[in-house]
Amino acid sequence: MERRQFRAPRGIRDVLPEEIPAWRLLEETARGLAHLRGYREIRPALLEEVELFTRSVGEVTDIVQKEMFTLQKGESALALRPEGTAGIVRAYLEAGYASAAPLQRLFHIGPMFRYERPQKGRERMFTQFDVEVLGSLDARLDAEVIFLAAAFFESVAIKVKAPGFRIARGELEVRMNSMGDGDDRNTWKDAVRSFLAPTMAEHCELCRARFERNVLRVLDCKNPRCKELNAGAPAILEYLSAENRAHFERVQEYLRVLGLPVVIDSSIVRGLDYYTRTVFEVHAPALGARSALCGGGRYDHLIAELGGPDLGAVGFAVGFTSTLLLFNELKKIDPKETVFDEGPALVFVVSAGEGLESDVFRLAEDLRKNEISAVYDVEQRSLKAQMKLAGKGGHRYAVVVGGDELARGSVQLKDLEDGTQHELARVELVARLRAGGV
RNA sequence: GUGAGUGUAGCUCAGUCGGUAAGAGCACCAGAUUGUGGUUCUGGGGGUCGGGGGUUCGAAUCCCCUCACUCACCCCA
Incomplete structure (x- = not known):
């Protein structure tokens, strides 16, 4: 197979x-x-x-x-x-x-x-x-x-x-x-046809085909010779x-x-x-x-x-x-760069240490419940690798969940744009993210 | 339907006159004192060279066929 x-x-x-x-x-x-x-x-x-x-x-x-x-x-x-x-x-x-x-x-x-x-x-x-x-x-x-x-x-x-x-x-x-x-269009069409008929042999091959299929198409041929021959053709406006x-x-x-x-x-x-x-x-x-x-x-x-x-x-x-x-x-703009570009999730939740999968998972969903977009790593990567992902992904914040912090009821909040990081109480996290600061 | 051009790594491409060249950059992965990204350095994985046939001692390279894509024509948004 x-x-x-x-x-x-x-x-x-x-x-x-x-x-x-x-x-x-x-x-x-x-x-x-x-x-x-x-x-x-x-x-x-x-x-x-x-x-x-x-x-x-x-x-x-x-x-x-x-x-x-x-x-x-x-x-x-x-x-x-x-x-x-x-x-x-x-x-x-x-x-x-x-x-x-x-x-x-x-x-x-x-x-x-x-x-x-x-x-x-x-x-x-x-x-x-x-x-x-x-x-x-x-x-x-x-x-x-x-x-x-x-x-x-x-x-x-x-x-x-x-x-x-x-x-x-x-x-x-x-x-x-x-x-x-209706009528004026048909009489015009007929007029165009009888105007073109005598010179049709001199038109390009394409025009001769157009003449049969759709006479009016002959009129917008780009061929210079055809253009000459078309000059003076009956204009629809005269027939309206x-x-x-x-x-x-x-x-x-x-x-x-x-x-x-x-x-x-x-x-x-x-x-x-x-x-x-x-x-x-x-x-x-x-x-x-x-x-x-x-x-x-x-x-x-x-x-x-x-x-x-x-x-x-x-x-x-x-x-x-x-x-x-x-x-x-027009090369002046990239149409992808628009006001509708919503960007990546605001927060990347990082685990510092093993066995924290559930905590990361729960925290991410908590943030989402509060209308804060969040994602997390699912490959059991090292802390370093997770930080790398967060940076590459263009997320604004990394929230680091670690064993020590967990014990204290806190998390680390890092602003990936300016590199600043502070520990804060877990219960303050949502308010802090909404206020837009570390 | 007609004509032309192009097919080499995930992407953009280089590969000389047919002769150990299967290559680069980017991307990806892993390291550079054990819980912290972007820069840098080192290492690594990845390709039946679109497919089939032929010529040849030898084909990514030459020939034929085929498929796909691109551009143009007819026509049209």
Whole structure:
């Protein structure tokens, strides 16, 4: 029988204790900002029917065609969710909010799964901060969620243990566009197609493939020659209906009210089918090719598409992996150094001599009972070795339990930072530790 | 799915033209007057050189296959 070393599946990583402070930084910041704006946390299912995603995300998208982790159990074809919106809308409808209380500000933090080749900033299991406002067409909500997305990055930055650290202007860029809706979107798409068709032979190979699969993708090709050929392509903004144009302008106006600068970027074409009208991305140019930290937009017909009334909705998702990457890239801070770093136990209980296991054990639990974190050695090490462990472990205090002291009803309390040590009555220990002195 | 690169100790890596080189640093463990950490000194444990096959008197080193990881592309958080 061969013993083998198991590894986490490809593209899936463990978050180890060392990284937890950084993760809590992201999670707690997200929660705080969301709660301030009246968003409530929702935790939808991780598994959904495959069809939920083919219907919402779109049959011909990469996500559905090749990136879903699927399971077949009995009658049902299930998939680990590749994104959050579809499941949240499904839960919203299933809970009956659509008729009882249509306007719902919701958020969720949790893992998503996509079966693709892992690389920097891209994993098969990744965590997103999802924000969704369901049940309204009001342009203020577009601006509200865009602002919330931007606020997230700024807010994370200042909670890092680096005095005065801010995300500087230029390190982040909010780009937005409108994709129109229904008729104007289709006529625009057709216009783009007929504009490109004559020169398609001169485009790069990739673009020729894009032309077939998703024409709009041709527009943001980075190839210089393609860029030339794309110049003068029909802009969606010229095709917007009066209503959609007005909406787009209102969103910009509300963002001005909040003082958030955005750049209008007509090349932003979100990959999922359900987007309508406002689409936006938050980019960190410093990250180069993989610069999108956040993507979102309106999806005004998804609720109806999934069997509910025709209510508007808008939302976004922030990737935690890319956010962490950004903070590393900026090299100004270590995302692990955050206010959420709780550090090691305050006290290391040391035994000076043999046969004191029970006394050490009892003392440690006594401290814990009094809300003082404590640990102890379980290897029967020498006093010296225990002191070494206590020092290495970064504990603030060592409490030495010895035979002599035991007889006197006392212990030795040593401050490992300044090296001072005093003997004190056992009954005074908790009070002394709480007062923070030796 | 496509392309490229890398696999040597727990970690980061060095190993020359194939020839007693299985190595360093860090980490770990134990000592340096018998109940006290961080610095220093000394000693020690630990590797089937990713796996399999081949060439050769001889392979960590050359060839083939395979697996894993990384990066990039498509696409995307």
